[in-house]
Amino acid sequence: MTPDALVAALDYGSVLVFALTGALVASRAQLDPVGFVFMASLTAVGGGTLRDLILGRVVFWVAQPAYVLIAAGAALLVFWTAHLFESRYRLLVWLDSVALAVAVAAGVGVAMESGLGPVIVIIMGVVTGTFGGLMRDVVGNEVPLVLKQGELYLTAAFGGAASAVILVWAGLQASQALIACAAAAWVLRAGSMIWGWRLPVYRPRPPRSRG
Numbered sequence: 469m470t471p472d473a474l475v476a477a478l479d480y481g482s483v484l485v486f487a488l489t490g491a492l493v494a495s496r497a498q499l500d501p502v503g504f505v506f507m508a509s510l511t512a513v514g515g516g517t518l519r520d521l522i523l524g525r526v527v528f529w530v531a532q533p534a535y536v537l538i539a540a541g542a543a544l545l546v547f548w549t550a551h552l553f554e555s556r557y558r559l560l561v562w563l564d565s566v567a568l569a570v571a572v573a574a575g576v577g578v579a580m581e582s583g584l585g586p587v588i589v590i591i592m593g594v595v596t597g598t599f600g601g602l603m604r605d606v607v608g609n610e611v612p613l614v615l616k617q618g619e620l621y622l623t624a625a626f627g628g629a630a631s632a633v634i635l636v637w638a639g640l641q642a643s644q645a646l647i648a649c650a651a652a653a654w655v656l657r658a659g660s661m662i663w664g665w666r667l668p669v670y671r672p673r674p675p676r677s678r679g
Contacts (some may be wrong), residue, residue: 471642475577478646479516479528480538482571485563486600487512487539491546492560493608501547507608508543509536514600519575519592523582561661564601564613568621569654572597572628573646580642586633593629597653598622620660623667628653 469477490511494504513529513536520527529535553559575596579589598614598621605612614621632649636642659665 469643471577471581471646474643474646475574475581478570478574478577478650480535482516482567482574482596483512483529483535484538484542485567485570486515486604487542488546489560489564489567489601490539490604490608491543492550492556492563493604493610494543495546495550495556496560496610497608501544504543504547505540507604508546509539510607511600511604512536512539512542514603515571515596515598516574516600518599519578519596522595523579523584523592525578525582561613565654565657565661568597568601568625568657569628569650571600572625572653573632573650576629576632576649577642577646580632580636586637589633590626590629593632593649594622594625597625597628617669618664618666620656620665620667624653624656624660627656 487508490508491504493511494507497503497507499507516528550556572593576589576593578596579592584592602612602614604610605614613619620627628649628651631652632645635645635648640648656665
């Protein structure tokens with residue numbers, strides 16, 4: 469598969485899975501079908517839209533409206549099937565981990581295609597992977613997964629994006645590096661949820677008393 473085709477596939481994949489998570493949040497909020505479509509679409513295209521605006525590109529779903537149709541279809545599917553799942557939040561979290569990994573790789577691929585430097589490539593990977601889910605949780609009045617204490621989320625996105633940059637620098641083909649990027653981001657996120665992988669967090673200390 470060519471790098472261009474892989475990036476397009478990653479964008480489609482991230483839109484589909486992120487749309488499912490947006491629709492699950494809509495189910496938790498007990499919205500109507502139009503609300504489902506709105507939440508799914510917002511989540512599905514949010515990160516990629518911000519990426520394209522920053523990079524000065526034609527926004528991907530404006531160029532290809534099929535992305536929005538995929539999100540709408542996913543929303544309606546969840547509207548009719550969400551009641552079949554015992555724990556919608558658990559399903560949401562695991563689907564989100566997959567969407568995060570795929571979207572990070574998509575953002576990295578787009579930035580690499582634009583010929584940008586390593587720092588911007590990493591930032592675009594993180595932006596694409598995290599902002600759709602952040603908007604979903606804020607609008608849906610959920611605790612944002614990206615800000616949940618004690619779990620790797622932004623770190624997983626950064627780790628995946630950075631791994632792609634390092635692998636390309638080491639001579640790996642771009643397509644292989646993007647697959648490794650998605651795998652690394654997902655392993656970090658899943659490891660955090662299953663085994664409690666985490667980084668040290670800030671602990672406030674009482675101010676020093678002056679003698």
